[in-house]
Amino acid sequence: MSAAVIGLIGVAALFALMLFRTPIAFAMLIVGFFGYAMLRDFNSATALLLTESYSTVSSYTLIVVPMFILLGNISSAAGFSRGLYDAANAWVGRFPGGLASASVLGCAAFSAVSGSSVATAVTIGKVAMPEMRRLGYADGLAAGSVAAGGTLGFLIPPSTAFVLYAILTEESIGRLFMAGVLPGLLMTGLFVATVWLVVLFNPASGPRGEKMPLRQKLITLIDSVPLIAIIVISIGGIYIGAFTPVEASGIGAALVIVLALLRRRLSWAGFKGAALETLKTSAMLYFIVISANVLNPFMAMTGIPQTLGGGLSSMGLGAYETLFVILLIYVLLGMFMDELAMIVLTIPIVFPIIVGLGFDPIWFGVVLVIVVQMGLIAPPVGLNVFVVRSVVPEVPLMTIYRGVMPFLVAMIVALILIIIFPQIALLIPNSMFGTS
Numbered sequence: 001m002s003a004a005v006i007g008l009i010g011v012a013a014l015f016a017l018m019l020f021r022t023p024i025a026f027a028m029l030i031v032g033f034f035g036y037a038m039l040r041d042f043n044s045a046t047a048l049l050l051t052e053s054y055s056t057v058s059s060y061t062l063i064v065v066p067m068f069i070l071l072g073n074i075s076s077a078a079g080f081s082r083g084l085y086d087a088a089n090a091w092v093g094r095f096p097g098g099l100a101s102a103s104v105l106g107c108a109a110f111s112a113v114s115g116s117s118v119a120t121a122v123t124i125g126k127v128a129m130p131e132m133r134r135l136g137y138a139d140g141l142a143a144g145s146v147a148a149g150g151t152l153g154f155l156i157p158p159s160t161a162f163v164l165y166a167i168l169t170e171e172s173i174g175r176l177f178m179a180g181v182l183p184g185l186l187m188t189g190l191f192v193a194t195v196w197l198v199v200l201f202n203p204a205s206g207p208r209g210e211k212m213p214l215r216q217k218l219i220t221l222i223d224s225v226p227l228i229a230i231i232v233i234s235i236g237g238i239y240i241g242a243f244t245p246v247e248a249s250g251i252g253a254a255l256v257i258v259l260a261l262l263r264r265r266l267s268w269a270g271f272k273g274a275a276l277e278t279l280k281t282s283a284m285l286y287f288i289v290i291s292a293n294v295l296n297p298f299m300a301m302t303g304i305p306q307t308l309g310g311g312l313s314s315m316g317l318g319a320y321e322t323l324f325v326i327l328l329i330y331v332l333l334g335m336f337m338d339e340l341a342m343i344v345l346t347i348p349i350v351f352p353i354i355v356g357l358g359f360d361p362i363w364f365g366v367v368l369v370i371v372v373q374m375g376l377i378a379p380p381v382g383l384n385v386f387v388v389r390s391v392v393p394e395v396p397l398m399t400i401y402r403g404v405m406p407f408l409v410a411m412i413v414a415l416i417l418i419i420i421f422p423q424i425a426l427l428i429p430n431s432m433f434g435t436s
Contacts, residue, residue: 023284028345029290029291033045052294056293067250075114078266085124085128088101088105113231116281121147129392144400159180159369161339161340161369186414191410323357331375
C-alpha cells in the first residue's frame with residue numbers, strides 16, 4: 001500500500017473520528033501515531049510520541065499559555081469581569097443599545113486577560129444577559145452582542161490562537177500579540193457601530209438605560225483601574241521591550257492574584273477552582289500541540305500536503321485570488337469544525353503557499369484568526385452561540401443566530417479592511433521589531 005493511500009485512509013479516519021465527537025487531540029494522536037507506525041514501524045512511532053510529548057511539556061515558550069489562562073480564571077473568580085462590565089455600562093449604558101455596547105466593551109477588556117473566546121463569552125454573558133433581558137432588550141441583540149464580543153478573546157492579546165499559530169509556523173509570539181491589538185480595537189469599534197445600527201432601525205430592541213451621576217461613573221471606573229493597569233503592564237511591557245511574552249504572562253498572573261487577595265475577593269475555594277480550570281484548559285492545549293506534532297510528520301511522509309499545495313498553486317490564480325480561495329475554504333470548514341482543529345490541520349498545507357505568494361506571515365496570522373472567529377458565531381456549529389445558549393437556555397437557537405448575523409457582517413468588513421490595509425495589523429509589530 002502506497003504512502004499516499006495510507007495518508008488518504010488517515011484523513012478519512014480523522015474526519016470519521018471527529019464526526020463521532022472524538023476530541024480533536026485524541027483524533028489527531030490516533031491517526032498520527034498509527035499512520036506513522038504503518039509507514040515506518042511501531043518503535044519509531046513510539047519514539048516520536050515520547051520525543052514530542054517531552055519537548056512540548058518542557059517548552060519554555062508554551063508557559064505563556066497556562067499563565068495567561070490563570071490570569072483570566074483568577075480575574076473571573078474574583079469578580080473583576082463584573083467590574084469591567086459595570087464600568088462600561090456606567091459610561092455607555094444610557095445610550096440606545098448601551099447595554100449591548102457595554103457587553104462588547106466588557107468582552108474586549110476581558111479578552112485582554114482571558115485569551116479565550118469561550119471564556120470571554122460565558123463570563124460576560126453571565127453578567128450581561130440577565131441585565132439586558134430585565135431591561136427589555138431584544139433577545140437577538142443581547143445574545144448576538146455577547147456571542148460576537150466573545151470572539152474578541154481569540155484576537156486581542158493574549159490569544160491562545162496566536163500562540164498555537166506561532167508554534168506551528170515558528171513565528172514570534174510577541175509580534176503576533178502586537179499584531180492583534182489594532183485589529184482587535186477595529187473589530188470592537190465595528191461591533192459597537194453594529195449595535196447602534198441595529199437599534200437605529202429598531203429602537204425597541206435596545207432601550208436606553210438609566211443615567212448615572214458622574215460620581216457613580218467615576219467609582220465604577222476607579223474600581224476597574226487596577227485590573228486595567230495589570231493589562232497595560234502585561235501587554236505594554238511587551239510593547240516597550242521590558243519583558244518577553246512569557247515573562248509578561250507570569251507577571252500578569254502574579255499581579256492579579258495579589259490584587260484579588262488584597263481586595264479580599266479570592267477565597268481558597270475560588271483559587272482552587274481557578275487553578276483546576278487552568279490545568280484542564282492548559283492540558284487540552286498542550287495535548288493538541290503534542291498531537292499536531294505527531295500528526296504532521298505522518299502527513300508529510302504521505303506527501304498529501306505537498307500535493308494539495310501544489311494543486312492549489314497550479315490553478316494559475318494570482319496572489320489575492322489564491323488568498324480568497326484559501327479564506328473561502330476556511331469559512332466552509334468553520335461551519336463544521338472546531339477553530340483550533342482548523343488551525344492545526346490546515347497550517348502545514350496553507351502556510352507554505354502563503355509565504356510563497358509573498359504575504360507577510362504575521363499579517364496572515366491575524367487574517368486567519370479573524371476568519372476562524374467567524375466560525376465561532378456562524379451556523380450550523382457556532383460554538384459561541386451554544387455558549388450563550390447555555391447561559392440563557394430559554395432563548396431559541398435561531399433567535400441567537402439571527403442576532404449574530406449583523407456582527408458577522410461587521411467581521412467581514414474588518415477582514416476586508418485588514419486585507420486592503422495590511423498596516424492595520426503590521427504597524428505595531430513592525431514599529432517594535434522592524435519589518436520581518
